[in-house]
Amino acid sequence: MNPEAQQDVSVSQGIRMMFYMMKPNETSFQTLEEVPDYVKQATPFFISLMLLELVVSWILKGKPPGRLDDALTSISAGILSRLPSLFSRSIELTTYIYIWENYRLIILPWDSPWTWYLTFLGVDFGYYWFHRMAHEVNIMWAGHQTHHSSEDYNLSTALRQSVFQTYTSWIFYSPLALFIPPSVYAVHLQFNLLYQFWIHTEIINNLGPLELILNTPSHHRVHHGRNRYCIDKNYAGILIIWDRIFGTFEAENEKVVYGLTHPINTFEPFMVQVTGKEVPFSSSVSHLLRIYAVVQFALMLAFYEETFADKAALSQVTLLLRVCFIILTLTSIGFLLDQRPKAAVLETFRCLVFLMLCRFGHLKPFTPSLSFVFEIFFSICIAFWGFRSMKQLASSPWK
Numbered sequence: 001m002n003p004e005a006q007q008d009v010s011v012s013q014g015i016r017m018m019f020y021m022m023k024p025n026e027t028s029f030q031t032l033e034e035v036p037d038y039v040k041q042a043t044p045f046f047i048s049l050m051l052l053e054l055v056v057s058w059i060l061k062g063k064p065p066g067r068l069d070d071a072l073t074s075i076s077a078g079i080l081s082r083l084p085s086l087f088s089r090s091i092e093l094t095t096y097i098y099i100w101e102n103y104r105l106i107i108l109p110w111d112s113p114w115t116w117y118l119t120f121l122g123v124d125f126g127y128y129w130f131h132r133m134a135h136e137v138n139i140m141w142a143g144h145q146t147h148h149s150s151e152d153y154n155l156s157t158a159l160r161q162s163v164f165q166t167y168t169s170w171i172f173y174s175p176l177a178l179f180i181p182p183s184v185y186a187v188h189l190q191f192n193l194l195y196q197f198w199i200h201t202e203i204i205n206n207l208g209p210l211e212l213i214l215n216t217p218s219h220h221r222v223h224h225g226r227n228r229y230c231i232d233k234n235y236a237g238i239l240i241i242w243d244r245i246f247g248t249f250e251a252e253n254e255k256v257v258y259g260l261t262h263p264i265n266t267f268e269p270f271m272v273q274v275t276g277k278e279v280p281f282s283s284s285v286s287h288l289l290r291i292y293a294v295v296q297f298a299l300m301l302a303f304y305e306e307t308f309a310d311k312a313a314l315s316q317v318t319l320l321l322r323v324c325f326i327i328l329t330l331t332s333i334g335f336l337l338d339q340r341p342k343a344a345v346l347e348t349f350r351c352l353v354f355l356m357l358c359r360f361g362h363l364k365p366f367t368p369s370l371s372f373v374f375e376i377f378f379s380i381c382i383a384f385w386g387f388r389s390m391k392q393l394a395s396s397p398w399k
Contacts, residue, residue: 018045024113027191028183037190039194050154068294071152073150073334075297076333078161079301091166092169104179108179110184118180119180119185120191122180123173123185127238130169130171131235152258173185205217214240218251219236235248292336325363328349348382348385348388355379358374
């Protein structure tokens, strides 16, 4: 997929993209290199829909749709899951191309609407079986459990993706490579993922007749529940008919309780990827610390977006250093929210790393005029967290 292709999308196209309503004639490409990075293009729409959900939830319920800590953790998991694509093509596409080039049986026309619709059904059918096996096979569940670890259910939860599950999902799409061109497959693989973003919400109740055919927020709430009636139900991506056909459908009835049956108790992104503990979740941080975490997270997110936008122009060293800084930031924010003993030390180190990367040109402020402001801000952060670190070390008993 080409991140430079069709970078600008209209609001109308962006909304239709999120709901799988794009037309075959505007999303058919002869080569894989022509296929846009629709997931990257969707970033502004992710943010806009999350803000809209926040406003609507305040109006209808008088409270936000979830906790800030949990939302940051979900977005962090989404960022981690996307970082490998900075260095190489995903294994889902790599294996698909290999099968297509060596074992394809027939070649369906890339520009035919019939090929487009057949691929829509094929990718969604493959996703159903991958998703079902990700719950029923232990080694696959070890990766997929990340997505289910949130005890909130809102649009940010959709971004809580596993770094590891693409290493097994490709198996269920590979039969399509026997006859579907890679460029067509790459489009639908992205749209299938984007559609599933908006169904992670509690503010949409029942969609009437659409509930019979499509996967909806109501159906997917059941899938994320840990109530007894919710376990191992509603695996669909787009079409709920697969669950109806294969006996895994369950309608929403009683109030859904979200999360893993063995809840986790951390906001640290790597632990979220691999952990499921039998410890009740709890968190208590000050409002000032939450604000600080949000500010640092927002700055990191801006550098993350810039890195994807400038990927082709960046050296491999700069790319690697930026990725390391992003991971370090996510880890440090997780430590701060978890109130880990070494959080102050890690945050001091992170702020020092930021200044060093800026000084050597591997990171730069969005506008050159802000360089001095950034240096002052991070110098203050270093002084604050450095003082906290020394205070902690001084108060620690020597053993």
